[in-house]
Every structure is written in C-alpha cells, then in structure tokens.
Amino acid sequence: MSQPPATNEKATTLENETESLKDFVSQIVRYAFVGGASAVFELVVFQALYALAGIGIAPSNIIALVASTAVNFTLNRSLAFKSTANPARSLVLYLVLFVFNTTFSTLAITWLVGLGIHSVVAKLMTMFCIVMWNFVLYRKVIFK
Numbered sequence: 001m002s003q004p005p006a007t008n009e010k011a012t013t014l015e016n017e018t019e020s021l022k023d024f025v026s027q028i029v030r031y032a033f034v035g036g037a038s039a040v041f042e043l044v045v046f047q048a049l050y051a052l053a054g055i056g057i058a059p060s061n062i063i064a065l066v067a068s069t070a071v072n073f074t075l076n077r078s079l080a081f082k083s084t085a086n087p088a089r090s091l092v093l094y095l096v097l098f099v100f101n102t103t104f105s106t107l108a109i110t111w112l113v114g115l116g117i118h119s120v121v122a123k124l125m126t127m128f129c130i131v132m133w134n135f136v137l138y139r140k141v142i143f144k
Contacts, residue, residue: 027139030080034072035131042068046123057113061106061123069098076138083143093142101130 042064049060073094077083083090105126112122 027080028135031076031135031138034075034080035134038068038072038075039127039131041071042127043120043123047120050119057110057119058106061109062102065098065102065105077143081138081143085143090142097134097137097142101134105130 045067046060046064049055049063050057053060055063073091077087077090105123108126108129109119109122112125113119117125
C-alpha cells in the first residue's frame with residue numbers, strides 16, 4: 001500500500017534539504033581547502049619578503065596577495081564553487097573584491113603592527129576577516 005501524498009511530499013522535501021545541506025557542507029570544505037592552501041602560500045610569501053628580505057609591510061602584503069590571487073581565483077571558480085557563471089563577470093567582481101581586500105588588509109596590518117602586534121598575528125587576523133566575507137560574496141555574488 002502506498003503512503004499518503006502528504007507523507008511522500010514531506011519525505012521528498014526532507015531529502016532535498018538533506019542533499020542541499022550536504023552540497024553546502026561540501027562547498028565549505030572545498031572552499032576551506034582552496035583557502036587554506038592559498039593562505040599558507042600568501043603567508044609564506046609575505047613573511048619571506050617582510051621578515052627575510054626586509055621589504056616593507058605594504059609592498060610585502062601586496063606582492064603576497066597578488067601572487068596568491070591567480071591560483072585562488074581559478075581554484076575557487078573551478079573546484080570550490082564549480083561556477084558556470086560568465087568568467088569575465090566573475091573576474092571583474094573578484095578583482096573589485098581583491099582591491100577592497102588588499103586595501104583593508106594593508107591598512108589593518110600596518111595599524112596592528114604599529115600597535116605592537118607581531119606581523120604574523122596581524123596578517124592572520126586580517127586574513128580571517130577576509131575569509132569570512134569572501135565565502136558569502138563568492139557564493140552569493142561572484143561565482144553565482
């Protein structure tokens with residue numbers, strides 16, 4: 001004997017919600033992987049330039065950000081968000097966000113180091129902020 005239609009609809013809705021949650025969690029894991037790899041690379045480049053080569057905070061940060069950006073865009077678009085959106089549109093939006101993030105992190109790191117916070121801690125603090133708002137903007141705007 002078949003179930004009443006209302007029960008079937010509830011089961012289908014629950015299955016869809018479960019699948020949607022699995023997709024969301026999977027996307028977060030992929031984003032974290034791409035972001036983690038990019039963050040380590042960016043931090044290593046930043047420290048190599050700032051602490052080892054003696055280059056200033058601002059240029060070290062900008063170079064590190066630029067170096068990690070090309071790989072990050074490509075991996076986020078193809079792996080983390082599996083985007084089929086117009087690549088030119090996504091790139092323009094990504095670059096606008098990149099300029100904002102670069103300005104924010106450069107000013108914030110400079111300010112935090114000026115307060116006596118170690119450069120690595122300052123860099124990690126700004127990177128954390130950027131990671132949080134980037135996920136939302138990538139998911140809802142840039143790679144949609």
